[in-house]
Amino acid sequence: MNAKTMFGCSTLLLWIFLSRPLAALAAEVNYDEAKVGNYTLPDPLRLEDGRWVTNASMWLRLRRPEILEQFQREVYGRFLPRPAEVRFLPMQEPKPALEGRAIRRDIQMEITGAFQGTAMTFTLYLPSNANKPAPIFLGVHLFDTAREYPLPAVARRLPGSKRPTEAENVASGRQVANQILERGYGLASVNIQHLAPDSATNYQSGVLRLLGRAREGVVSPDESGALGVWAWGLSRVLDYLETLPEVNARRVVVIGHSRMGKTALWAAAHDERFAIAIANCSGCAGAALSRRNYGETLAIITQAFPFWFGGRLAAYANRVDALPVDQHELIALIAPRPVYIASAVEDRWADPKGEFLAAWHAEPVYQLLNAGGLGVATQPAADHPVGDTIGYHLRSGQHDLTDYDWQQYLHFVDRQFGRLMP
Numbered sequence: 001m002n003a004k005t006m007f008g009c010s011t012l013l014l015w016i017f018l019s020r021p022l023a024a025l026a027a028e029v030n031y032d033e034a035k036v037g038n039y040t041l042p043d044p045l046r047l048e049d050g051r052w053v054t055n056a057s058m059w060l061r062l063r064r065p066e067i068l069e070q071f072q073r074e075v076y077g078r079f080l081p082r083p084a085e086v087r088f089l090p091m092q093e094p095k096p097a098l099e100g101r102a103i104r105r106d107i108q109m110e111i112t113g114a115f116q117g118t119a120m121t122f123t124l125y126l127p128s129n130a131n132k133p134a135p136i137f138l139g140v141h142l143f144d145t146a147r148e149y150p151l152p153a154v155a156r157r158l159p160g161s162k163r164p165t166e167a168e169n170v171a172s173g174r175q176v177a178n179q180i181l182e183r184g185y186g187l188a189s190v191n192i193q194h195l196a197p198d199s200a201t202n203y204q205s206g207v208l209r210l211l212g213r214a215r216e217g218v219v220s221p222d223e224s225g226a227l228g229v230w231a232w233g234l235s236r237v238l239d240y241l242e243t244l245p246e247v248n249a250r251r252v253v254v255i256g257h258s259r260m261g262k263t264a265l266w267a268a269a270h271d272e273r274f275a276i277a278i279a280n281c282s283g284c285a286g287a288a289l290s291r292r293n294y295g296e297t298l299a300i301i302t303q304a305f306p307f308w309f310g311g312r313l314a315a316y317a318n319r320v321d322a323l324p325v326d327q328h329e330l331i332a333l334i335a336p337r338p339v340y341i342a343s344a345v346e347d348r349w350a351d352p353k354g355e356f357l358a359a360w361h362a363e364p365v366y367q368l369l370n371a372g373g374l375g376v377a378t379q380p381a382a383d384h385p386v387g388d389t390i391g392y393h394l395r396s397g398q399h400d401l402t403d404y405d406w407q408q409y410l411h412f413v414d415r416q417f418g419r420l421m422p
Helices: 008-018 020-027 056-076 166-182 226-241 259-270 298-304 327-332 352-368 403-419
Strands: 086-090 095-097 102-111 117-127 134-140 186-191 247-257 276-280 339-344 390-395
Touching: 056 226, 056 259, 056 327, 056 352, 086 226, 102 226, 117 134, 117 166, 117 226, 134 226, 134 259, 134 403, 166 186, 166 403, 186 226, 226 247, 226 259, 247 259, 247 403, 259 276, 259 327, 276 403, 327 352, 339 352, 339 403, 352 390, 390 403
Parallel strands: 134 186, 134 247, 247 276, 276 339, 339 390
Antiparallel strands: 086 102, 095 102, 102 117, 117 186
16 A cells, blocks of 8 residues: 555545535534434344343354354355455565565465466565564454554544655554564564455455455445445454464454555454454544434445445434434443454544444443443543543544554553453
């Protein structure tokens, strides 16, 4: 991912809000808590037949599959199957990076069989001085893979905000990357160019075409949208990581910012091999409650980015209360595994309070599984991280992935892996 692509999201958002229909929607966005209105959340511990979930067995056997099915059917689309025949090919020989502190691998995933072609490419950095298998931070566009060194803290800002200079990005990114590697973690980032381009007109030109599932026009009711394809790609990288003796594949942290935060949550909800999930400023259809009338809503996101989701979600744009699930249940699907949700004070579009409340409303499932939870019922002040198995912070600033965020994630993951079995 080059710098132009990294900041392409801002250009896209600017174009979107200059378009007449969406500009009208944006003008109606609510940022007043007094106007949020009343809503009733679906209870993650109540089965569709009305029975209450009273123990871990009922959750795992009955309720969790119900909720997962509802998210596939109504929100993200059906998760793609694992291909029967794939190859992971090195794009070049592994080489030293970051002044010798890391080894870089660039990998190409090929689907073979009836449909053949490149499914995706991804880049992996492993600490060169590791004396045991390394845990991994894995995400879509987690860093700029076009560079010789990772920049995991590069900010992605909304139009009109001040961007850091190139020198600031380089210094910040190198510092964060060094800290990640020094703690013994690796970094892996997926490029979506082959997987599913972030485009309404050609997102189906990647894996969906290779698997014989591409449809012309809108997403069909059960078909996976782009977010689902990206999540599928994260699972396929995990398949590869499981083959590497120098990687601890039982300790892979799936992480994402903004739309990739939505992707990380969906990947972890569906694929229980991911040890921890982290969503940074993921907002609507990510960590934020859909039933809150605040910031970006389903009406806006399904008109702006209908191809991100399964074909049924748009039907709930103006009747959110009819949606059988809400995002606290997406977080609950990750239980008992640790999850971290983060917001930013000035990122009102992503509804920071709605993100916190989703984490809080997921806690009963964690407690049912004796897995701890969030531990607080009130959103904390800015820059005061809280939580146990569910982590949360509200950071000062805007819609970014910053050094501060990475520091909290590193502390959280260190703590969680210290208490989990090897």
